[in-house]
Amino acid sequence: MYNILHRYQKPWPSEFIDHSHPLAKGLVGAWIMNEGAGNKAFDASGNINSGDLLSGTKPIWTPGGLDFGTIAEEKRVDIQSKLSNFSGSNSTILFRCAIRAWDANGFIFFGTNTGANVYWFFQNNGDVRIHSVNQGAAGTATFDDGIYRNYAMTHRVTGGSFYVNGEFVVSGPQGEALPSGAKNFQIGRWIGGNDWTLDGIIEYLYVYNRDLPPTEIKSIHIDPYQMWGDPMLWLAGAAVAPVGNAPTGVLYGPLSGVLDGPI
Structure with missing residues (x-):
C-alpha cells in the first residue's frame, strides 16, 4: 500500500479504524469531525458514542473540524449519559483545538459516569485546570491565542497529567471541585448550574479507558490519524x-x- 494521505490529513469518511493498531487499545471514543455537514459527530471508535449537534446551539462545520462559535452562542455537541465501555478510573483524553477565547469557566469536554465527575479541561482564575474524578492538574497559561495545539490529559488514582503538543507540562492532584450531579457527556459546553462555553475549533477528540504513557501521547501528536489505514x-x-x-x-x-x- 502507498501512503497517499499526509499524517495530519483526516481519514476519508468511508475508512474504518484498524482495531489491531496498538493505539486503538482502550479507545472508547474518537470524534474526528470529518463529516463536513449534517447534525451528527460520529464516533469512529466503533463504540457507538456518536454526538448530536443540537438545533439552536449547533456548532458549524468548518474545514478541519467543528467551530463552536463565540462564547455568547454557547454551542455544543451532546453525546449521551454514559460512554459505552468507559469506566473513568484510569483514562486519557486527547484533542486538537484552536482556542480563541474562554468563558469565565470555559471548557472542552465533560460528563459523568456512575455519578463521578469525569472530564474536564477548563480555564479558571487565569490558568488551565484539568480534572477527572476530582483529580487533575493546574497549568499556567490559558492558550487562548487561536493557535492549533494538541492537548492530552491523563487520569489515574494518584492524580492527573497535562501535555501540550506531546510535551509534558504538569501533573498532580487538583483540589478545586467540579460541578456535581449526573450530566450527559458534552463537547464544547457544559450546561447546569453554570454555563461553561468555548470559543474555538476542535479538530478531533479521543477518549481512552487507560492512562496513556508519554510515548503514546507523543506518537498521537506526531501522527493523530495513524489508527486508520490509508484508503x-x-x-x-x-x-x-x-x-x-x-x-x-x-x-x-x-x-x-x-x-x-x-x-
Missing part, C-alpha cells in the same frame, strides 16, 4: 496488448510490492 488505491485502465511481462487488460485492486510493465 485503498485502485487503478483501472484500458486493455493493452501484452509486451513481455507487462500486465494486460483492466487492473483492479490494492497495489503492493514491485510492479513491472505499463499499466
